[in-house]
Amino acid sequence: MTTATGDVEAILRHTVTCHTRDDLVAKLKRGAPLRVKLGVDPSSPDLHLGHAVQLRYLRRLQRMGHRPVLIIGEATAMVGDPTGKNTTRPVLSREQVEQNAATYLAQAGLILDLDEVEIVRNSAWFDRMTFMDAIRMGTSTTVARMLERDTFDERYKAGTPIGIHEFFYPLMQGHDSVEVRADVEIGGTDQTFNLLVGRDLMRAAGQDPQVCITLPIIVGLDGVQKMSKSLGNSIGLTDPPRDVFGKTMSLPDAAMGDYFRLLTDLADAEIEALLAGSPRDAKATLAERITAWLHGEAAGREAAAEFDRIFRDKGLPDEIPESELPADLVEPDGAWIVRVMQHLGLASSGGEARRLLKGGGVRVDDRKVDDENHRLPRGSTTLLQVGRRRFHRIRVP
RNA sequence: GGGGGAAUGCCCGAGUGGUUAAAGGGGACGGGCUGUAAACCCGUUGGCUUUGCCUACAGAGGUUCGAAUCCUCUUUCCCCCA
Structure with a gap:
């Protein structure tokens, strides 16, 4: 000592x-x-x-x-x-x-x-x-x-x-x-x-x-209350890399300083320099650091690249969950979008699915769909997007 | 132990017999703007087989054509006195 x-x-x-x-x-x-x-x-x-x-x-x-x-x-x-x-x-x-x-x-x-x-x-x-x-x-x-x-x-x-x-x-x-x-x-x-x-x-x-x-x-993601799982504003140690990165990016700027100091190993001078620069870039560095710490360097880099692709270039994520719709949800004229969303957990109820549709938050194969009676044709594979970040590819038998 | 008050949707909170699925605010979600930041604007916010139906204002009964609103009991909480 x-x-x-x-x-x-x-x-x-x-x-x-x-x-x-x-x-x-x-x-x-x-x-x-x-x-x-x-x-x-x-x-x-x-x-x-x-x-x-x-x-x-x-x-x-x-x-x-x-x-x-x-x-x-x-x-x-x-x-x-x-x-x-x-x-x-x-x-x-x-x-x-x-x-x-x-x-x-x-x-x-x-x-x-x-x-x-x-x-x-x-x-x-x-x-x-x-x-x-x-x-x-x-x-x-x-x-x-x-x-x-x-x-x-x-x-x-x-x-x-x-x-x-x-x-x-x-x-x-x-x-x-x-x-x-x-x-x-x-x-x-x-x-x-x-x-x-x-x-x-x-x-x-x-x-x-x-x-x-x-x-x-x-503070948690809301930037006001302390981070707490029950408040739903937390970044979990076992959250997947994409979530760790994305959640960090959604932090209010004001929270960055504490996060840098308390959750990365960067030197104080380096942190000051980052905070003095572009907030967006600083936050991306922060997000990558935290992701890399929890999931490894490679995962950090991938999460950063994927994030840019989806949000900056408006592209698609690397891996989109994919599944086939159970036959009992398929009607003669196809699969009703409200049911599909509910089945995939993209909406917690039919009412919420309708709301999302009416609010313009749903895209089908990259086209906005606000018709709550929309059907996905039988025998098709469709890319469903809810909000900015939830994707699912669904096959209709 | 005695007396008084209160219980409303995720939260706070209005509403005291009938256009009340319930004002307003917060939060959340979706959209716009953007940097998945902040600020701001717009929309939505019980469920469903959605021009309609069902469930809902602590719980159970009752009065009434009709109740979150009136009555009874129960439960829980608060206050004052002891």
Whole structure:
């Protein structure tokens, strides 16, 4: 390791806050690798770029010689993190959580080298805890302190319910830190409160309190709300290359900076140069970088080339899904386009298919069709396009 | 435990007996412009065998020619008092 202060700068690059810097310096001075805790919440299975920000950060510290400790929050997931929620979340079943945890780890492995990561399930200690232990945990904070948090404060004022169990979430998360003797805990800026509770609990347990480092939260495709699968604005780690590229291209310009800094390995100067140039080109570079990272260099290049072909040159994608219409959808005068679209999932209902047709969003063999009674002739093969990006080639028997 | 209030479409929210599949806004989707950006403009936004039919205003019953609108019970939530 280099000098302690040098490490501090490297550790805090692209982070938001650090409680406290002095503690971090002191811990580094001891020379031992830091135990860096990240609590993951297996309440939903699929990881997206928002999770990747934290996992990449963890990997960075890992490469600096520190030790990531991944807490699989099985017990906490059953409570549900109240952060940022305006309603009480349903309590998940144990089976559901187990299943999500498995998927989570598999996907986290795409970013982190899991062999070098300490993985702990917090059910290990929470299952053993007695009711009285939990009560004791509750003595370490106050209702007033909980209500200071924006999420609770807003809900309280708005008159929406707050479950008692939700107050335990931060305590549980903090207790995890005690159990694993974390030196540092990382999380998004929205986790500040939860992270700081860990310091209190560790101090109460006679331990050296952890350093809390927060990372930026990236916005989703809408450019406003945080990336979240349930909001439908996320780019999934396992999304196909074309989607990763396309979704990235649809990001608002303002989001590019964070994405570059947090999700690519480009140097700061290089990023500044890109952002100063054509936004369109910068975004294409960003999209290709991210696609290449998740799917390999070749996939990144292909996705970029294909994107240009479809959207800039208005051409067709490399691979167009193709299928044959089941015979029972074919009538004597051909196949009704509304049925076909519904069958192919290009519209979720007949009504939606009609709407798309009327709205001019449907092309048949590259010609706009707005007649909702349009039939595809028997024995034909037709290229169907809905909107700008959904294609399907359908054979009518 | 007592009293009061509320529950409307993806979300917020109007509507208190009849042209209400339900104003308005947001979101979403489609179109135009473009860089699958932003801004802006237009259209659509319960389902279906679509000039019509069916389902829908927390749930179940009831009053009425007719109910999201009135009554009863149930459920859930909020507020005040204890």
